[in-house]
Amino acid sequence: MHAKLTKISELRELKSLQELYLKDWPKHCVGYFWLDNYIRWQKKVTLKHLTFYTLQNDWRSDGLFILVHRYQLFFSNLSREKTPQLREALELLDWSVGYKVSAIHETHNNVYKQLIVERQLCLEREMNTKFYSMPCEKAKLMKISCPSGYYLDKVRLEHAVLINELWPARHAGSLKLIELLIEHNTSVGLYEQETGQLCAWCLRLQSGFLGALQVLETHQRRGFAAVVAAAISQKIAKELEQDVTALVSMDNAPAARVFEKLHFTLNAGEHYYWSMCLPHKGDTINWPDKQ
Incomplete structure:
Protein backbone atom coordinates (compact mmCIF):
# COMPACT_ATOMS: atom_id res chain seq x y z
CA MET A 1 0.00 0.00 0.00
CA CYS A 122 14.86 25.84 -9.65
CA LEU A 123 15.53 27.95 -6.55
CA GLU A 124 15.12 31.62 -7.42
CA ARG A 125 16.34 32.89 -4.06
CA GLU A 126 17.64 31.46 -0.81
CA MET A 127 18.56 33.11 2.47
CA ASN A 128 20.15 31.83 5.68
CA THR A 129 19.29 33.64 8.91
CA LYS A 130 20.23 34.01 12.56
CA PHE A 131 17.60 33.39 15.22
CA TYR A 132 16.96 35.92 18.01
CA SER A 133 14.44 35.47 20.83
CA MET A 134 13.13 37.08 23.99
CA PRO A 135 10.96 35.42 26.69
CA CYS A 136 7.46 36.79 27.12
CA GLU A 137 7.97 38.08 30.66
CA LYS A 138 11.09 39.98 29.67
CA ALA A 139 9.38 41.51 26.64
CA LYS A 140 6.54 42.77 28.81
CA LEU A 141 9.03 44.89 30.75
CA MET A 142 10.61 46.57 27.75
CA LYS A 143 10.78 50.36 28.01
CA ILE A 144 9.27 52.10 25.02
CA SER A 145 10.62 55.56 24.26
CA CYS A 146 8.66 57.24 21.50
CA PRO A 147 10.57 60.19 20.02
CA SER A 148 9.11 63.68 20.36
CA GLY A 149 6.85 64.64 17.47
CA TYR A 150 5.86 61.06 16.72
CA TYR A 151 3.32 58.53 17.98
CA LEU A 152 3.00 54.74 17.90
CA ASP A 153 -0.06 52.97 16.54
CA LYS A 154 -0.94 49.83 14.63
CA VAL A 155 -0.16 49.75 10.92
CA ARG A 156 -3.16 50.59 8.73
CA LEU A 157 -4.22 48.72 5.62
CA GLU A 158 -3.79 51.86 3.53
CA HIS A 159 -0.02 51.50 3.99
CA ALA A 160 0.21 47.97 2.57
CA VAL A 161 1.43 49.12 -0.85
CA LEU A 162 4.20 51.27 0.66
CA ILE A 163 5.35 48.46 2.97
CA ASN A 164 5.35 45.92 0.16
CA GLU A 165 7.29 48.20 -2.19
CA LEU A 166 10.06 48.75 0.38
CA TRP A 167 10.16 45.15 1.68
CA PRO A 168 13.47 43.52 0.64
CA ALA A 169 11.66 40.15 0.50
CA ARG A 170 9.01 41.50 -1.88
CA HIS A 171 7.84 39.02 -4.53
CA ALA A 172 4.89 38.28 -6.80
CA GLY A 173 1.89 37.87 -4.51
CA SER A 174 3.48 39.49 -1.45
CA LEU A 175 1.10 42.47 -1.41
CA LYS A 176 -1.78 40.18 -0.44
CA LEU A 177 0.41 38.65 2.25
CA ILE A 178 1.23 42.09 3.68
CA GLU A 179 -2.49 42.94 3.70
CA LEU A 180 -3.31 39.74 5.61
CA LEU A 181 -0.56 40.42 8.14
CA ILE A 182 -1.82 43.97 8.72
CA GLU A 183 -5.44 42.84 9.05
CA HIS A 184 -4.92 39.84 11.33
CA ASN A 185 -1.55 40.05 13.11
CA THR A 186 0.16 42.34 15.59
CA SER A 187 1.85 45.35 14.02
CA VAL A 188 3.34 48.67 15.10
CA GLY A 189 3.97 51.81 13.11
CA LEU A 190 5.73 55.04 14.05
CA TYR A 191 3.82 58.06 12.72
CA GLU A 192 4.78 61.69 12.42
CA GLN A 193 2.30 63.74 14.47
CA GLU A 194 2.23 66.78 12.20
CA THR A 195 1.68 64.97 8.89
CA GLY A 196 0.43 61.52 9.92
CA GLN A 197 3.14 59.99 7.74
CA LEU A 198 4.16 56.41 8.51
CA CYS A 199 7.93 56.57 9.05
CA ALA A 200 8.85 53.14 10.47
CA TRP A 201 7.04 49.83 10.98
CA CYS A 202 7.24 46.19 11.96
CA LEU A 203 4.80 43.32 11.33
CA ARG A 204 4.50 39.88 12.88
CA LEU A 205 4.85 37.15 10.27
CA GLN A 206 2.86 33.90 10.15
CA SER A 207 5.88 32.11 11.64
CA GLY A 208 5.75 34.35 14.72
CA PHE A 209 8.94 36.13 13.70
CA LEU A 210 9.12 39.91 13.53
CA GLY A 211 9.31 40.92 9.89
CA ALA A 212 9.17 43.74 7.37
CA LEU A 213 11.07 45.88 9.89
CA GLN A 214 11.68 49.02 7.88
CA VAL A 215 12.38 52.75 8.23
CA LEU A 216 11.83 55.32 5.49
CA GLU A 217 15.15 56.37 4.00
CA THR A 218 14.45 59.98 5.05
CA HIS A 219 14.15 58.91 8.70
CA GLN A 220 17.02 56.46 9.07
CA ARG A 221 19.90 56.58 11.59
CA ARG A 222 17.63 57.96 14.32
CA GLY A 223 16.95 54.73 16.22
CA PHE A 224 13.42 54.33 14.86
CA ALA A 225 13.88 50.64 14.00
CA ALA A 226 14.62 49.86 17.65
CA VAL A 227 11.57 51.88 18.75
CA VAL A 228 9.08 49.93 16.64
CA ALA A 229 10.81 46.59 17.34
CA ALA A 230 10.58 47.19 21.08
CA ALA A 231 6.97 48.35 20.84
CA ILE A 232 5.77 45.35 18.85
CA SER A 233 7.69 42.98 21.13
CA GLN A 234 5.96 44.35 24.20
CA LYS A 235 2.59 44.26 22.43
CA ILE A 236 2.98 40.58 21.45
CA ALA A 237 4.01 39.66 24.98
CA LYS A 238 1.15 41.53 26.64
CA GLU A 239 -1.65 40.74 24.19
CA LEU A 240 -0.76 37.19 23.15
CA GLU A 241 1.27 36.07 26.20
CA GLN A 242 3.92 34.70 23.82
CA ASP A 243 7.67 34.85 23.44
CA VAL A 244 9.07 37.15 20.77
CA THR A 245 11.29 35.89 17.96
CA ALA A 246 13.11 37.42 15.01
CA LEU A 247 15.13 36.16 12.06
CA VAL A 248 17.96 38.28 10.67
CA SER A 249 19.79 37.59 7.42
CA MET A 250 23.38 36.53 8.01
CA ASP A 251 24.66 39.63 6.20
CA ASN A 252 22.23 42.15 7.73
CA ALA A 253 24.45 43.71 10.40
CA PRO A 254 22.20 46.78 11.03
CA ALA A 255 19.19 44.58 11.88
CA ALA A 256 21.34 42.37 14.10
CA ARG A 257 22.48 45.46 16.02
CA VAL A 258 18.84 46.46 16.61
CA PHE A 259 18.01 43.18 18.34
CA GLU A 260 21.28 43.10 20.25
CA LYS A 261 20.59 46.65 21.45
CA LEU A 262 17.19 45.48 22.71
CA HIS A 263 18.86 42.55 24.53
CA PHE A 264 17.37 39.75 22.48
CA THR A 265 19.23 36.45 22.85
CA LEU A 266 21.08 35.14 19.82
CA ASN A 267 20.38 31.41 19.62
CA ALA A 268 23.83 30.36 18.45
CA GLY A 269 23.84 27.49 15.99
CA GLU A 270 20.10 27.81 15.26
CA HIS A 271 19.62 28.74 11.62
CA TYR A 272 16.46 29.04 9.57
CA TYR A 273 16.16 29.33 5.80
CA TRP A 274 13.70 30.71 3.30
CA SER A 275 13.70 30.25 -0.44
CA MET A 276 11.61 30.60 -3.59
CA CYS A 277 11.10 27.36 -5.51
CA LEU A 278 9.87 28.08 -9.04
CA PRO A 279 7.22 26.00 -10.83
CA HIS A 280 8.36 23.24 -13.15
CA LYS A 281 7.91 25.45 -16.20
CA GLY A 282 10.03 28.19 -14.65
CA ASP A 283 7.10 30.59 -14.56
CA THR A 284 6.92 33.29 -11.91
CA ILE A 285 4.79 32.51 -8.87
CA ASN A 286 1.80 34.82 -8.93
CA TRP A 287 -1.10 34.60 -6.51
CA PRO A 288 -1.83 38.31 -6.04
CA ASP A 289 -5.53 38.30 -5.12
CA LYS A 290 -6.27 35.02 -3.36
CA GLN A 291 -6.34 34.34 0.35
Whole structure:
Protein backbone atom coordinates (compact mmCIF):
# COMPACT_ATOMS: atom_id res chain seq x y z
CA MET A 1 0.00 0.00 0.00
CA HIS A 2 1.44 3.34 -1.08
CA ALA A 3 1.68 6.14 1.47
CA LYS A 4 -0.38 9.23 0.78
CA LEU A 5 -0.83 12.75 2.05
CA THR A 6 -3.93 13.23 4.17
CA LYS A 7 -5.52 16.49 5.23
CA ILE A 8 -5.90 17.72 8.80
CA SER A 9 -9.18 19.61 8.74
CA GLU A 10 -10.62 19.47 12.24
CA LEU A 11 -9.77 22.46 14.44
CA ARG A 12 -9.49 20.27 17.52
CA GLU A 13 -6.87 18.12 15.77
CA LEU A 14 -4.89 21.19 14.73
CA LYS A 15 -4.93 22.41 18.33
CA SER A 16 -3.76 19.00 19.56
CA LEU A 17 -0.99 19.06 16.94
CA GLN A 18 0.00 22.52 18.12
CA GLU A 19 0.28 21.29 21.71
CA LEU A 20 2.86 18.72 20.61
CA TYR A 21 5.13 21.61 19.64
CA LEU A 22 5.30 22.81 23.24
CA LYS A 23 7.74 19.96 23.87
CA ASP A 24 11.24 21.14 24.93
CA TRP A 25 10.19 24.77 24.53
CA PRO A 26 11.43 26.83 22.74
CA LYS A 27 13.07 24.20 20.50
CA HIS A 28 9.96 23.76 18.35
CA CYS A 29 8.47 27.22 18.80
CA VAL A 30 8.44 28.00 15.06
CA GLY A 31 6.13 25.10 14.25
CA TYR A 32 3.98 26.12 17.21
CA PHE A 33 3.69 29.70 15.97
CA TRP A 34 2.83 28.67 12.39
CA LEU A 35 -0.05 26.58 13.70
CA ASP A 36 -1.09 29.27 16.17
CA ASN A 37 -1.17 31.90 13.43
CA TYR A 38 -3.44 29.98 11.09
CA ILE A 39 -5.71 28.66 13.83
CA ARG A 40 -6.30 32.27 14.84
CA TRP A 41 -6.76 33.40 11.23
CA GLN A 42 -9.32 30.68 10.51
CA LYS A 43 -11.45 31.97 13.36
CA LYS A 44 -11.57 35.40 11.70
CA VAL A 45 -11.72 34.74 7.97
CA THR A 46 -12.35 31.97 5.46
CA LEU A 47 -9.01 30.96 3.94
CA LYS A 48 -9.94 29.08 0.78
CA HIS A 49 -6.35 28.33 -0.18
CA LEU A 50 -5.09 26.89 3.12
CA THR A 51 -4.39 23.18 3.59
CA PHE A 52 -2.69 21.20 6.36
CA TYR A 53 -1.25 17.84 5.33
CA THR A 54 0.29 14.92 7.18
CA LEU A 55 1.40 11.45 6.12
CA GLN A 56 -1.15 8.63 6.42
CA ASN A 57 -3.13 10.63 9.00
CA ASP A 58 -0.28 10.10 11.47
CA TRP A 59 0.59 13.51 12.92
CA ARG A 60 0.43 12.29 16.51
CA SER A 61 3.62 10.19 16.54
CA ASP A 62 6.09 12.86 15.42
CA GLY A 63 4.09 16.05 14.84
CA LEU A 64 4.65 15.83 11.08
CA PHE A 65 2.70 18.42 9.11
CA ILE A 66 2.93 20.37 5.89
CA LEU A 67 1.17 23.73 5.64
CA VAL A 68 0.32 25.25 2.26
CA HIS A 69 -1.28 28.71 2.09
CA ARG A 70 -1.54 30.21 -1.38
CA TYR A 71 2.10 29.74 -2.46
CA GLN A 72 3.50 29.74 1.10
CA LEU A 73 4.96 26.43 2.27
CA PHE A 74 6.02 25.34 5.74
CA PHE A 75 6.79 21.84 7.00
CA SER A 76 8.06 20.35 10.23
CA ASN A 77 8.34 17.34 12.48
CA LEU A 78 9.60 16.98 16.02
CA SER A 79 12.46 14.52 15.51
CA ARG A 80 14.29 16.72 12.94
CA GLU A 81 17.18 14.35 12.31
CA LYS A 82 14.87 11.35 11.79
CA THR A 83 13.35 12.54 8.56
CA PRO A 84 12.40 9.60 6.27
CA GLN A 85 8.68 10.23 6.81
CA LEU A 86 9.09 13.97 6.24
CA ARG A 87 11.00 13.31 3.02
CA GLU A 88 8.29 10.86 1.91
CA ALA A 89 5.56 13.42 2.62
CA LEU A 90 7.37 16.17 0.69
CA GLU A 91 7.81 13.87 -2.30
CA LEU A 92 4.02 13.50 -2.46
CA LEU A 93 3.46 17.25 -2.59
CA ASP A 94 2.56 18.88 -5.90
CA TRP A 95 5.79 20.60 -7.00
CA SER A 96 4.42 21.75 -10.35
CA VAL A 97 3.22 25.03 -8.85
CA GLY A 98 6.02 26.80 -6.99
CA TYR A 99 6.39 27.82 -3.35
CA LYS A 100 7.87 30.37 -1.03
CA VAL A 101 9.40 28.13 1.63
CA SER A 102 9.64 30.08 4.87
CA ALA A 103 11.35 29.76 8.25
CA ILE A 104 12.59 26.21 7.76
CA HIS A 105 15.05 24.86 10.33
CA GLU A 106 18.38 23.91 8.78
CA THR A 107 17.84 20.18 9.43
CA HIS A 108 14.53 20.32 7.56
CA ASN A 109 16.09 22.51 4.89
CA ASN A 110 18.66 19.80 4.16
CA VAL A 111 15.85 17.35 3.34
CA TYR A 112 14.12 19.94 1.18
CA LYS A 113 17.32 20.84 -0.73
CA GLN A 114 18.02 17.19 -1.53
CA LEU A 115 14.55 16.90 -3.04
CA ILE A 116 15.03 20.09 -5.06
CA VAL A 117 18.30 18.81 -6.52
CA GLU A 118 16.92 15.37 -7.36
CA ARG A 119 13.83 16.83 -9.06
CA GLN A 120 15.92 19.46 -10.85
CA LEU A 121 13.70 22.25 -9.56
CA CYS A 122 14.86 25.84 -9.65
CA LEU A 123 15.53 27.95 -6.55
CA GLU A 124 15.12 31.62 -7.42
CA ARG A 125 16.34 32.89 -4.06
CA GLU A 126 17.64 31.46 -0.81
CA MET A 127 18.56 33.11 2.47
CA ASN A 128 20.15 31.83 5.68
CA THR A 129 19.29 33.64 8.91
CA LYS A 130 20.23 34.01 12.56
CA PHE A 131 17.60 33.39 15.22
CA TYR A 132 16.96 35.92 18.01
CA SER A 133 14.44 35.47 20.83
CA MET A 134 13.13 37.08 23.99
CA PRO A 135 10.96 35.42 26.69
CA CYS A 136 7.46 36.79 27.12
CA GLU A 137 7.97 38.08 30.66
CA LYS A 138 11.09 39.98 29.67
CA ALA A 139 9.38 41.51 26.64
CA LYS A 140 6.54 42.77 28.81
CA LEU A 141 9.03 44.89 30.75
CA MET A 142 10.61 46.57 27.75
CA LYS A 143 10.78 50.36 28.01
CA ILE A 144 9.27 52.10 25.02
CA SER A 145 10.62 55.56 24.26
CA CYS A 146 8.66 57.24 21.50
CA PRO A 147 10.57 60.19 20.02
CA SER A 148 9.11 63.68 20.36
CA GLY A 149 6.85 64.64 17.47
CA TYR A 150 5.86 61.06 16.72
CA TYR A 151 3.32 58.53 17.98
CA LEU A 152 3.00 54.74 17.90
CA ASP A 153 -0.06 52.97 16.54
CA LYS A 154 -0.94 49.83 14.63
CA VAL A 155 -0.16 49.75 10.92
CA ARG A 156 -3.16 50.59 8.73
CA LEU A 157 -4.22 48.72 5.62
CA GLU A 158 -3.79 51.86 3.53
CA HIS A 159 -0.02 51.50 3.99
CA ALA A 160 0.21 47.97 2.57
CA VAL A 161 1.43 49.12 -0.85
CA LEU A 162 4.20 51.27 0.66
CA ILE A 163 5.35 48.46 2.97
CA ASN A 164 5.35 45.92 0.16
CA GLU A 165 7.29 48.20 -2.19
CA LEU A 166 10.06 48.75 0.38
CA TRP A 167 10.16 45.15 1.68
CA PRO A 168 13.47 43.52 0.64
CA ALA A 169 11.66 40.15 0.50
CA ARG A 170 9.01 41.50 -1.88
CA HIS A 171 7.84 39.02 -4.53
CA ALA A 172 4.89 38.28 -6.80
CA GLY A 173 1.89 37.87 -4.51
CA SER A 174 3.48 39.49 -1.45
CA LEU A 175 1.10 42.47 -1.41
CA LYS A 176 -1.78 40.18 -0.44
CA LEU A 177 0.41 38.65 2.25
CA ILE A 178 1.23 42.09 3.68
CA GLU A 179 -2.49 42.94 3.70
CA LEU A 180 -3.31 39.74 5.61
CA LEU A 181 -0.56 40.42 8.14
CA ILE A 182 -1.82 43.97 8.72
CA GLU A 183 -5.44 42.84 9.05
CA HIS A 184 -4.92 39.84 11.33
CA ASN A 185 -1.55 40.05 13.11
CA THR A 186 0.16 42.34 15.59
CA SER A 187 1.85 45.35 14.02
CA VAL A 188 3.34 48.67 15.10
CA GLY A 189 3.97 51.81 13.11
CA LEU A 190 5.73 55.04 14.05
CA TYR A 191 3.82 58.06 12.72
CA GLU A 192 4.78 61.69 12.42
CA GLN A 193 2.30 63.74 14.47
CA GLU A 194 2.23 66.78 12.20
CA THR A 195 1.68 64.97 8.89
CA GLY A 196 0.43 61.52 9.92
CA GLN A 197 3.14 59.99 7.74
CA LEU A 198 4.16 56.41 8.51
CA CYS A 199 7.93 56.57 9.05
CA ALA A 200 8.85 53.14 10.47
CA TRP A 201 7.04 49.83 10.98
CA CYS A 202 7.24 46.19 11.96
CA LEU A 203 4.80 43.32 11.33
CA ARG A 204 4.50 39.88 12.88
CA LEU A 205 4.85 37.15 10.27
CA GLN A 206 2.86 33.90 10.15
CA SER A 207 5.88 32.11 11.64
CA GLY A 208 5.75 34.35 14.72
CA PHE A 209 8.94 36.13 13.70
CA LEU A 210 9.12 39.91 13.53
CA GLY A 211 9.31 40.92 9.89
CA ALA A 212 9.17 43.74 7.37
CA LEU A 213 11.07 45.88 9.89
CA GLN A 214 11.68 49.02 7.88
CA VAL A 215 12.38 52.75 8.23
CA LEU A 216 11.83 55.32 5.49
CA GLU A 217 15.15 56.37 4.00
CA THR A 218 14.45 59.98 5.05
CA HIS A 219 14.15 58.91 8.70
CA GLN A 220 17.02 56.46 9.07
CA ARG A 221 19.90 56.58 11.59
CA ARG A 222 17.63 57.96 14.32
CA GLY A 223 16.95 54.73 16.22
CA PHE A 224 13.42 54.33 14.86
CA ALA A 225 13.88 50.64 14.00
CA ALA A 226 14.62 49.86 17.65
CA VAL A 227 11.57 51.88 18.75
CA VAL A 228 9.08 49.93 16.64
CA ALA A 229 10.81 46.59 17.34
CA ALA A 230 10.58 47.19 21.08
CA ALA A 231 6.97 48.35 20.84
CA ILE A 232 5.77 45.35 18.85
CA SER A 233 7.69 42.98 21.13
CA GLN A 234 5.96 44.35 24.20
CA LYS A 235 2.59 44.26 22.43
CA ILE A 236 2.98 40.58 21.45
CA ALA A 237 4.01 39.66 24.98
CA LYS A 238 1.15 41.53 26.64
CA GLU A 239 -1.65 40.74 24.19
CA LEU A 240 -0.76 37.19 23.15
CA GLU A 241 1.27 36.07 26.20
CA GLN A 242 3.92 34.70 23.82
CA ASP A 243 7.67 34.85 23.44
CA VAL A 244 9.07 37.15 20.77
CA THR A 245 11.29 35.89 17.96
CA ALA A 246 13.11 37.42 15.01
CA LEU A 247 15.13 36.16 12.06
CA VAL A 248 17.96 38.28 10.67
CA SER A 249 19.79 37.59 7.42
CA MET A 250 23.38 36.53 8.01
CA ASP A 251 24.66 39.63 6.20
CA ASN A 252 22.23 42.15 7.73
CA ALA A 253 24.45 43.71 10.40
CA PRO A 254 22.20 46.78 11.03
CA ALA A 255 19.19 44.58 11.88
CA ALA A 256 21.34 42.37 14.10
CA ARG A 257 22.48 45.46 16.02
CA VAL A 258 18.84 46.46 16.61
CA PHE A 259 18.01 43.18 18.34
CA GLU A 260 21.28 43.10 20.25
CA LYS A 261 20.59 46.65 21.45
CA LEU A 262 17.19 45.48 22.71
CA HIS A 263 18.86 42.55 24.53
CA PHE A 264 17.37 39.75 22.48
CA THR A 265 19.23 36.45 22.85
CA LEU A 266 21.08 35.14 19.82
CA ASN A 267 20.38 31.41 19.62
CA ALA A 268 23.83 30.36 18.45
CA GLY A 269 23.84 27.49 15.99
CA GLU A 270 20.10 27.81 15.26
CA HIS A 271 19.62 28.74 11.62
CA TYR A 272 16.46 29.04 9.57
CA TYR A 273 16.16 29.33 5.80
CA TRP A 274 13.70 30.71 3.30
CA SER A 275 13.70 30.25 -0.44
CA MET A 276 11.61 30.60 -3.59
CA CYS A 277 11.10 27.36 -5.51
CA LEU A 278 9.87 28.08 -9.04
CA PRO A 279 7.22 26.00 -10.83
CA HIS A 280 8.36 23.24 -13.15
CA LYS A 281 7.91 25.45 -16.20
CA GLY A 282 10.03 28.19 -14.65
CA ASP A 283 7.10 30.59 -14.56
CA THR A 284 6.92 33.29 -11.91
CA ILE A 285 4.79 32.51 -8.87
CA ASN A 286 1.80 34.82 -8.93
CA TRP A 287 -1.10 34.60 -6.51
CA PRO A 288 -1.83 38.31 -6.04
CA ASP A 289 -5.53 38.30 -5.12
CA LYS A 290 -6.27 35.02 -3.36
CA GLN A 291 -6.34 34.34 0.35
